[in-house]
Amino acid sequence: MDFSLTDEQNELVKTLRAVLNRHAASAAVRSAAASVVGYDTDLWRTLAEEVGVASLAIPEEYGGAGFTWFETGLVLEALGYQLSPSPLLASAVLGASAILESAEEEPRERLLPGIAEGSSIATLAWADERGAWSTTGSGITATPGEQGPEQWTLDGAATLVLDGVTADTVIAVASTPEGVGLFEVLDAAAVQRVNTPAVDTTIRFATLTFNRVPARALQLDAERSLERIRDIAAVAVSCLQVGTAQRGLDMSVEYSKQRVQFGRAIGSFQALKHRMADMLVQVETARTTAWAAAWSAGTNAADLPERAASAAAWCADALDKVAAETVQIHGGIAITWEHDAQLVFKRAHSTSQLFGSAREHRRRLGGLLGIIPAPAAGAEPRRRQEALATL
Incomplete structure (x- = not known):
């Protein structure tokens, strides 16, 4: 098995290093971490629009570049080296991977293009009050709504939500009577969000509280x-x-x-x-x-x-x-x-x-x-x- 990088991958790494060296020096990293959103929005726009970092693992039919999680890993390695705060992990990894698991095509076609171009920031509300990412449940409960089987309401809370305060697309892991499911929050403004300060100031966490927040099921049997x-x-x-x-x-x-x-x-x-x-x-x-x-x-x-x-x-x-x-x-x-x-x-x-x-x-x-x-x-x-x- 040969893990040497291809010419395309080497060029990706080279481009990333050049951009980050120019825009993510030590002072810039500290300034971005102290900002309201927790990252440099101009740098994120450059990375997303000119380099396409958020689109790498998203298939082309959903507005992505059609590469793989390996290329996304190379981007994260470069960001890790620079210590640069970024919504990539929350949006293009957690959010995108959860949406890709949707049982229906429509949510993928509607949500993934914005994530791929970086104009939409997604996150996944998963960890319970103990900070545990269990594959069998969460601290959120989903109840079937009265408008029909496609309408649900979410109650409960999720902790340690990456970029949870600023994300405009929220996917939630919630327990149902039949098991654990993945849900798209239909009214993101109805979610109560509280910033959770962390030891690492370049990573933003939040606690999200749901009180009868409307949601749509992406997948109901979601353990696998x-x-x-x-x-x-x-x-x-x-x-x-x-x-x-x-x-x-x-x-x-x-x-x-x-x-x-x-x-x-x-x-x-x-x-x-x-x-x-x-x-x-x-x-x-x-x-x-x-x-x-x-x-x-x-x-x-x-x-x-x-x-x-x-x-x-x-x-x-x-x-x-x-x-x-x-x-x-x-x-x-x-x-x-x-x-x-x-x-x-x-x-x-x-x-x-x-x-x-x-x-x-x-x-x-x-x-x-x-x-x-x-x-x-x-x-x-x-x-x-x-x-x-x-x-």
Whole structure:
């Protein structure tokens, strides 16, 4: 199996790096994260309209570019390296993958073109009050409406909704008497939205509360669809983590060449060389694992669940280790707000809990491989929401 990039993919990465280097330097990233929407709208417009980042995994018949989740993973890796806030994960990954699972053609034809061109921002309301992304239910209940079988009402709440405050298209995971379903919220303005501050200021979460909000069913028997959406989301986060890990390594190597101690650059000390060599191993193995999982997602391979769980566990641990070493190598400067090392550390902390912890994914992988019993439904840690919230 050859994971070397094609000419088109190399050109995509090259273009992304050029755009991000111009428009997403450290000061720009901090300014975007502090803005009302949480990201640079001009940069997002450039990425969506000129590069087409939101359209890559959306089929051409729905206004997309007709590539795969692998190319989307490359974009996320570049964004992760730059630490740039973006609605790509919420909209073109979570929202789009949920809409693609619709049982009817009409919602795909109506909703996906706007997401592909970046003019519409979608999100998926899924995690319950414990911050658990269960494939068997959520904190939202769907009740059949009186206007007909196609009309439903949603009640309850979803936490940790990515870009939930600003999204204009909301897809909700809700429990029904027959099981779990996917629903399109018909009146997004009727949803109560509260911003949830996070450790990583470049990622925006929200709590969405539903009180008899009208909705349309996209799919009522959605457990298997949610398993696939979770796998795609885990792969996407893994790619984001790879990019951030590479940033931490590059920052550390550069600093070790500049910082002088005892009359020598600290990078010349053997102990630090060994530590940075270990960081390189973490980054490269994480990239290989993430790319393999992204390839399985892009080709709809049967081994996607195993590869997604493996990538989610390995990449989260790799970024944790690289971030910790980045802070140590930079010394006292790394804990200051002014230095970007703290952004790498906070990105590691936040993303290590998204869609399940590394421990959960390893347990799930063991179940898929038949090594250990599969985890019981709803067994996610109760403290994930606290881990993602502000310290």
